[in-house]
Amino acid sequence: MKIFGLLLTMFLTGLAHAQTLKGDALVKALQKGGYVIVMRHTSSPREVPDKKAANPDNTKPERQLDEEGRTTATAMGKALRDLKIPIGEVFTSPTYRALETVKYAQLGKARPVEELGDNGQSMKGGTEAQAAWLRKAVTQFKAGTNTILVTHFPNIRGAFPELTDVADGEALVYGPDGKGGATLVARIKIEEWPGLR
Numbered sequence: 001m002k003i004f005g006l007l008l009t010m011f012l013t014g015l016a017h018a019q020t021l022k023g024d025a026l027v028k029a030l031q032k033g034g035y036v037i038v039m040r041h042t043s044s045p046r047e048v049p050d051k052k053a054a055n056p057d058n059t060k061p062e063r064q065l066d067e068e069g070r071t072t073a074t075a076m077g078k079a080l081r082d083l084k085i086p087i088g089e090v091f092t093s094p095t096y097r098a099l100e101t102v103k104y105a106q107l108g109k110a111r112p113v114e115e116l117g118d119n120g121q122s123m124k125g126g127t128e129a130q131a132a133w134l135r136k137a138v139t140q141f142k143a144g145t146n147t148i149l150v151t152h153f154p155n156i157r158g159a160f161p162e163l164t165d166v167a168d169g170e171a172l173v174y175g176p177d178g179k180g181g182a183t184l185v186a187r188i189k190i191e192e193w194p195g196l197r
Contacts, residue, residue: 021173021186027196029185030085033145035175036138036182040153042076042104042169042190043069044097062096069097070104072169072190077105079193088145091137093117098150101169107148116151131158138174138182160184 021029029035044063054061065073080087087107092098094112102110115133118126134156137149156166166172169190177183188196 021175024197026173026186026188027083027085029175030146030173031083033086033088034141034143035173035185036141036147036149038134038138038149038151038156038172038174039101040156040166040168040170041065041069041093041095041098041101041150042073044168058096060096064096065100065104069101069168073101073104074106076169076190076193077107079196080105080107083196086145088142088147090148090150091116092150093152093155095152098152101150110150116149116155118152118154121154126152126154126158128158130155134159139176139180141176141182 042065044065046063048063049058049061051061055064058064090102090107090110091113092102092110093116094114095118098116099110099112115130115137117130134149134151137147138159140147153166156163156172160172163172167189171188171190171193172184173186173188174182175185
């Protein structure tokens, strides 16, 4: 019984530590910079559109954002600018829907990297090598600015198996853990950005 109590305490402490920033404290921290924001691309239907329904620049074609995905990405980007949250480097999956997320959010010039991609497997993508890359990437903090990584749920789940549910467009904010690693300090749903103050 004592062991169960100890494990439960450790688990609850871990949960409390996992999200230490909210509201005004979160905004002020992001305004100072030094965080890595891992984001799942915004809302996108599970099916690939046919050529007639595909956006003109979606030439392959691949999955693309739906109206909700475009609207929420735009609102998130506006909130980042309104709140004066500095964004430095932006890395993205090379998939069309991830690139669209960056475009509608107006996050600036993004660098597509295969490590954030879905390997052409949509919801089944993500390798252990990609998971290791993402775990390392969230420890690369830049003073005075924030880094954004736009990827897919399987990549996030592979790197952080404790995160069993990450919504479309949800952002996971990582900060330094004081030991050379990273800790999850906040989770921001895509629709919450405009309400941050």
